[in-house]
Amino acid sequence: MARPRTPLLDRQRIVEAAMRLVDDSGDLTIPALAGTLRVSPSALYHHVAGRAEIVAMMRQELVRQIGDEHVWDLPWDQALAAWAHAYRDAFAAHPGIVRLLATAPLSEPFMHAIYERAVAVLEQAGFAPDQVMGVITALESFLLGSALDLAAPPVMVDAVTTETTPRLAAALAAVPADRGRADQAFEIGLRAMIAGYRELLGG
Template structure:
């Protein structure tokens, strides 16, 4: 039997292609995905229920290393720091997906389990129940912005007039280049956030 010209379709191939498309376009449609896979849209429905399931599969692919139970066995502040680093690194691999996943409801049970661990860690540390989701949301907003910053240009403030804004010019001169710039900003912000959370417990 001759081999098919197009590799057989499976869920992993669908997810990998969807991630690539979202990286390129920042969004995902069934016709675009079918075109990239060189199949008809109806062929996709033999493997997935629709766009929502594909989004869930992409989320699962990205977060499989984020919510490992061992990280939540640490003290709350160390757990949040570990989680933040894993979360940022996962999304930095696919920055185009940040907007898509940040606005898609978290309906998957594996995400519920991840947040259950985060909530339990913060509540056991003494944070009030009414504050816990706000603390998690604030941290996630910072993480997602930091993931985008990893792929931002080194120079986001350009054509500075040193005579008119000398302090800004000196501050920009002091910023390292490349990955070190984004890493330093992330560590500063994360330390400030966790320090602020610690003060709330005070």
């Protein structure tokens, strides 16, 4: 029998299958991933060292989707805003991955390089060394929540009546429908955070 021209298993297939699995189940195990790929768990170890490396590969794939590293050439506030939009959209496309990546340590050199750029931009803008990681972490926490909100149902508060909660009913009626609700909340929150960072910098 002739050998296949393309390998049955490679790192790209593994990471794509892992992302689909986590999107569907919210978790990643080697047996489950092997089942998704219809191979034995031992076959995966010919290509990856283990679960931690697969998580790193998933993170690298999302970073690739986030895109242009030259965003950090912009002024700090524009850089944070541009990064926030790309970051949110990438994670919103894979909401199941949010919990997994948000709780996995950042041990990959490519992630260290990205954060090195971000820290340099913020320090050059005038943020104190003891403020920089707080600025980054607070923004990331907001972005991860916003990504989950984008994947949530358009209506998150239902069964509201004007008789019992008229102010809430009126506020909900003023909110855009469909994705517009999450987009509006994200833009308001992002503007507020960057305005707060400007005040922190000025102080």
